[in-house]
Amino acid sequence: MAASSSRNGRSAGRRARQGLTLVELVLAMVVIGVGLAGVMLAYSTVGRGSADPLVQRQMQAIAEELIEEIALKPYAASANDAPTTDCARDTWNDIGDYAGYATTGRICGIDGVPIAALAGYSVRVAIEPVALGGISAARRISVTVSRSGSADLTLRTWRTDYAS
Template sequence: MCAERRRRPRPRRGFTLPEALLAIVVIGVGLTGVLAAFGSVTRNSADPVVHKQMVAVAQELLEEIQLKPYAVAAHTAPAGCARDTFNDVRDYNGYGSTGVCTVDGVAIPALAGLGVSVTVASGTLGGVAAALKITVTVQSAGQTLTLVGWRTDYAS
């Protein structure tokens, strides 16, 4: 009898060089796709914030104008960014500014990239002849937002 044991061949462990290269290529292609998707999302992530700022500025200005008294005749509005001397709706006709300012004319640095313009025109709203159509337009780099509101002479 043979006292020597027969050695069984061990199964090989690990992987070969071509398998390692293939794994590196597959992982690299997958990472490239994921990073490209993240880059696209990151580039466009500020757009909703700018749009929301534009909507907020337009709504604030439209509400400010609609709260002013109705005026039959147009007045000459002072030039500049300040709106504290505007005493009726028609004073806002032709108002425009690059950048956004408070009512008393103080520029808001965080909104310097926005431009605002306002038109006020006579119109008829639902059979009411004494109505003014207020159009507020806010511009940013390549984007324009327009809100339209009405003010009627309901007091007379």
């Protein structure tokens, strides 16, 4: 009587396979734990560097603004007051006035007022005469922005005395 040897139509071999052993549970937990550790490592690596694009973009904006400010000045203007040693640049009237301009730990507006949101950034300006494709009246303008914990960012442009 085959029907009496199985309970509700199930065989005895099938019934023994329905649960998990303690070894299988421990092994499953180890595999899941290792997988989660790998995922968390990936997230922590991404999270550590997530502020870098913001700092880099801010440094780029500072450098672009200062390069544009310098490039819009005349190549050589009539004499003006000597460049000040503080942050103010409002009396500067040609690109030569910006040579050697530098701040440490602060960025200032053209009027010399430090911009509080940019505390910690520093800027250096170098203006050098260069021969540019046969044009002798040319200068290379380099603006370097730095912040502790980040690589320096340098933007360069060239300015010629096209008006003379």
